[in-house]
Amino acid sequence: MSQDHHTLRSDAITAIIVPDGAELISLRNPQGLELLWQAGAIWPRHAPNLFPIVGRLKNDTLRHQGKVFPMTQHGFARDRRFDWTARGPKSCTLVLTDDTQTRARYPFAFRLTVTYTVDDADLDVAFEVTNTGDEMLPASVGGHPAFNWPLLPDLDKEAYRITFSNEEHQPIRRLKDGLLRALPEPNPVRGKTLALSEQLFEDDAIILDQPASSSVRYAADHGPSIEVSWQGFRELGIWSKPGANLLCIEPWHGFASPSDFDGEFSDKPGLMQIAPAATRTLKYRIRVG
Structure with missing residues (x-):
């Protein structure tokens, strides 16, 4: 654990945050x-x-006004050190702004x-993306919390399920080589219930690009439960890495490039378009039951 960390406590939960990636x-x-998954060797991250x-992006390349910039999967924020701007017993805030290093990969001015x-059994995570430049800011943002799967070590993985707040009938999307496949695929959710198994993730993440729900509950018949709800996010990813005892429930605004898209970054499907001086706010909540 980083020596520079901050702990939030309520009577129901304890959360620890570090400035590296504001994670x-x-x-x-x-x-x-x-x-929470404790960053094992098979996947060395938490959330x-x-x-x-x-x-x-296709070829890990961002194209903007005739220039190309290297941009690896999920962007750079998770690997950058944020600055603390507030640290209290129930809340903390961290910020990342553009600099010469970010502009070498992403030629836009921003503040994230x-x-x-924490509030009783809830941990709220709020993202504010501000355009500090003078052109439109094309951007995506997402959460990627990884929970232990199983939550109790004496239960099988197959004892767990995800229950959606609404029935999910729309097809899902899948990835090939990290890019969005052209055609949607059948939805494995039955009504409101996704029965969990490792086989679900042999073909990478399950992506709901048209979710009817705004919350899900991850639980077995007994033991702790996790509810994740969101505001401002439009898509939901569910992912596990084969061989790892983790389950990621990921509210997103955006998704991987379609396999046939290699155009101007600002034209990429799924992006927010934030006007100069404007701010977009997106939130998700983890409720521990």
Whole structure:
């Protein structure tokens, strides 16, 4: 753990945040049970914040006004050190702004603020993306919290399910080589329920690009539960890495480039378009039950 970390506490949860990536690295219930994946060797992250892209660009290349810029999967924010702007017992705020390093990969002026707040059994995560430049700011942002799967070590993975707040009938999207496949695929959600198994993720993430729901609950028949709800995000990714005991529930605004898209970045599907001096706010909440 980074020596520079901040702990938020309520009677129901304890959360630890570090400035590297403004990342949540621990979430425990009142019994001290760790609910968050602890960055094992098979996937060395906890809950990275995705910006200024979600997913991958074709050839890991961003095109803007005749120039090309290297941009790797999920963007650079998760690998940058944020600055603390507020640190209290129930809330903390971190900020990342553009500099010469970011402009070498993403030629836009921005300010990304991430605020964590605990309230009883809820951890709220708020993103503010501000356009500090004088041209439109094309951007995506996403959460990527990875929870232990299973949450209780004596349960099988197949004991768990995800329950959506609404029935999900729209097809899903899948990836090939990190890019969005051209055609949608059948939705494995049955009504409101997604029965979890490792086989679901042999073909990478499940992407709901038209979710009817704004919250999901991850649980077995007994033991702790996790509810994730969101505002301002339009898509939802669900992912697990084969061989890892983790389950990611990811509210997104944006997704990987379609496999046939290699155009101007500002034309990429799924982006926010933020006017100069404007701010977009997106939030998600983790509720521990």
